[in-house]
Amino acid sequence: MKMTTLCYLERDGRYLMLHRTKKEQDENRNKWIGVGGKFEDGESPEDCMRREILEETGLIVTTFRYRGIVTFVSDLYPCEYMHLFTCTDWTGEPKECDEGDLAWIDKQELLRLPMWEGDRIFLSLIDSPDTPFFSLKLTYQGEHLTTAVLDGTPLPL
Numbered sequence: 259m260k261m262t263t264l265c266y267l268e269r270d271g272r273y274l275m276l277h278r279t280k281k282e283q284d285e286n287r288n289k290w291i292g293v294g295g296k297f298e299d300g301e302s303p304e305d306c307m308r309r310e311i312l313e314e315t316g317l318i319v320t321t322f323r324y325r326g327i328v329t330f331v332s333d334l335y336p337c338e339y340m341h342l343f344t345c346t347d348w349t350g351e352p353k354e355c356d357e358g359d360l361a362w363i364d365k366q367e368l369l370r371l372p373m374w375e376g377d378r379i380f381l382s383l384i385d386s387p388d389t390p391f392f393s394l395k396l397t398y399q400g401e402h403l404t405t406a407v408l409d410g411t412p413l414p415l
Contacts, residue, residue, distance in 0.1 A: 260336050263307040264294035265322065265343040266384060267315075271365055276314065278358040285335055290363070290371040294340070303341035311345070315360060316353035321346050325384050326392035328376070333399050344384050375403035379413065 267274040276293055278286040295310040297303075308319050322345040330338040352360055363371065365385065369378055376396035383389045397405040406413040 260338040261297040261306075262294055262338060262340045263297070263303055263310060263343065264292045264328075264340050265307050265311055265319075265345050266292040266381075267311070267317070267345045267348065269346070269362070272362040273365065273368060274315065274352070275361055275363045275368070275371070276355060276358045277361065277371075280356060280358050286374075288372060290368075290373050291377065293360075303343075307341070307343050311348075314355045314357060315350075317348040317350045319345050319348050321348075324391065325389070326380065326394060328380055329393070329395040330376070331395065331397040342380060342384065374398075374401070376406060379406055379408075383408075 274293065275290045277288075277290050279288060293311050293314050294307060295314070297306045298309070301309070303324065304322075307322070311317055311319055322343050325342045325344055328340040328342055330340065332338075354360075368381065374396075376394075376398070379396070380394055383392060383394070393409055395405075395407040396403060403415060406415060
């Protein structure tokens with residue numbers, strides 16, 4: 259089991275995205291994702307999110323919202339529990355990331371980029387500020403999404 263965080267930093271209708279291109283052994287290789295990573299011992303979800311954003315972008319989070327928990331089940335990778343955040347305010351200037359290339363992507367263009375199928379589901383959920391905290395379970399066979407369950411209710415795929 260793996261515990262992770264993922265955060266979408268938002269400004270002017272765009273998200274700061276990470277194109278995962280620099281690590282050879284990366285389950286997210288060549289995909290576009292938000293910023294985040296694995297928990298370290300003793301970290302809360304908020305601690306992990308802030309540390310990962312600082313490490314990967316050089317930015318210090320000041321205003322964020324904890325949006326939900328995403329459970330990933332896969333036939334290729336260990337089960338993952340990802341704590342999902344959005345962030346609207348920070349200090350600092352972005353730096354180069356050693357895991358890939360950072361880019362501000364317009365929300366309207368985002369879904370055209372290579373990403374996990376299930377990411378499109380939670381991106382639509384976090385795009386509305388009125389969406390309550392949610393639990394989303396995504397099941398994959400290889401890179402194909404086979405089921406999605408939102409707050410206990412199966413979603414059509």
